[in-house]
Amino acid sequence: MLTEDNKNNKESALKINEGIEQPSQVNQEVINKFLSKTKTPSTQELIEGIKNGDRVALSRAITLIESLNPRHYCEAQKIIEACLPLSGNSIRIGVTGIPGAGKSTFIESFGTMLTELDYKVAVLAIDPSSQLSKGSILGDKVRMERLATNPKAFIRPSPSAGTLGGVSRKTKETMILCEAAGFDIVLIETVGVGQNEVAVRNMVDFFLLLLVAGAGDELQGMKRGIIEMADAIFINKADGDNINKALASAQEYKLALHLLPPHPAGWTPIVDVCSAITGYNLDKVWETIQKYINLVKQNAYFEKNRQNQEAQRIYDYLIEELNMFFWNNEKLQNEYNKLKDLVLKQKITAYQAAIKLKKLFIKLISKR
Template identity: 55%
Template sequence: MPNKKPHPSALNEKPGISAPEIISAVAVGNIQHFRKIQPSAKELVEGILDGNITALSRAITLVESTNVNHLAKANEVINACLPHANKSVRIGITGVPGVGKSTFIEAFGKYLTNLGKKVAVLAVDPSSTISHGSILGDKTRMEELVKDKNAFIRPSASGETLGGVARKTRETITLCEAAGFDTIIIETVGVGQSETAVHSMVDFFLLLKISGAGDELQGIKRGIMEMADAIVINKADGDNIKRANLAKLEFNRALHLFPAKKSGWTPTTAACSAITHEGISDVWETIQKFLELTKGNNYFFEKRKEQNQYWMLETINEQLKTNFYSDPEIQKSLESTKKAVQNDEISPFAAAQKLLEKYFKN
């Protein structure tokens, strides 16, 4: 039997094409110069409101910048976009590495764009604590969704933020909403600590699980289970369908052990396959029911108010931390104080108090 021709993939590297001699070096230089020109805040806002993806991407890069000189411009863009935001459904999706988050999001995102939705996927990739690098591989894993004109995928490095939630994800949501995206999906790293931060910026929190990984017993654990509005057992295909349905029953029993949610919503369990797309439509139907209930009892709007307050306080904390470590006097004293702590010449707590007192005296 002859070998089947492999399915073409966007990941295959193709030989490059040499630039024809007719291309002007001057023209190339002009293009490169144009790319280096930084648009004004007003130009970025106008582009975002027109649905210009390039303007949106450049604005997100500006917002994510750690350069203090970019802060005022970034705030100007965000404030101008705020009146045009808050018109989307924000969905957080989490699960341990290997559960199939990217495959699920691609199938789910394609389903939504086929319904006429505009979908923005904000995927946070874990950064290396050694090299500080990040693969940012979601655009290559979601090779079908990335080509969809009604979808926008933005991978961001988590940086030094605890748990892997990019520091500026909340502001990025505002920019995407202003650009006309009505469904925002936030994918977490899935390492444990990031879920709380994501839960504080979304309307619906979806927990992906797989069967046969011992997760059924972990279903009785608190924390992440209490935050979930729905649990979906992924990879329910082939020989795994029976195990997935069994896991679904186990998680359903576990959910009954938790107290009722303030939203009045009873979390659901379901099984799906991101490969065959079986059960994908049911997930969206569940989200629609959740929105109908929570908007009807006003919980949806009250939660968003609480989230805005939470992120104001988080921003204050983040800015104080940045200002502290950027202070020249602190930078002078920090290394010697670290060595004193390492040599047991001063306790960590006394050292911290000493540095804080110096900072507030400046």
């Protein structure tokens, strides 16, 4: 159709045609789709999403739990409370080991094998945080690329932020959410063996220690306490020319275990070899875990262990709450700085400073 301007200037080579209006519902659908992606879900929506196995809802809820923002605290606690009755049905497995033991590679291969057995696997990979910058690498999804794209697996890297034991401050709560989302097995990869790394033992059912042969004196570098708590020791990287070394190393650990106290569950820890690269003996690892779980469920140690872990959580929460109150209180911080200067100048002892801070702490608490 010609416009009035076209009619008035028929000699012009230019003609302006009337446009066609797009149906309004098309644009609105695009807008609605965009808004649905950007809309922040409510607490109840996150809870329902987790119950339905929605990974996006699960990830968002975990972010709230890990947040240090006080505004997120109440929302996170509501989510945990709602998910708690649906938790506790998974097998919780801790995987630790010396640096270079191939923990991430092992978890990817082992986790993939479990998904092929029709299990849903959640991996909580504790990522080391810098003590200086407090930043973390968060590269576990890169190291576990195959498992990260597996529809039956969920990987959540969490910064340890210097937490005692290398275990993320909110790992236990994250585990509750993963179980509520329907994951059958939860694998917790720790930063690596250290003096206080044993904290992971207080939140899992089975504690797996991964080692490698040819890393120097096999026994000298290991903490006795770590070996004592291990339910199984597997020498990883038993492939190629390293097989014989791995077998020899396994034999050394078998002999060493005879010198340790009996396992509290009446279990004899297994020592064997495996290869995360070739998949050799990964089925043996799973078989070992299943045998252990069957035993401790029969002799009631499984339930007793979990009850002890819950009791430990009360203590952990108490310490956390007291720390938060202390370091968020301006009067306590000012007094701490004053007393620290006196200690550094050797005018009072560290013990005297601690007692003074304790008295001020009690005084402030009693006024609340």
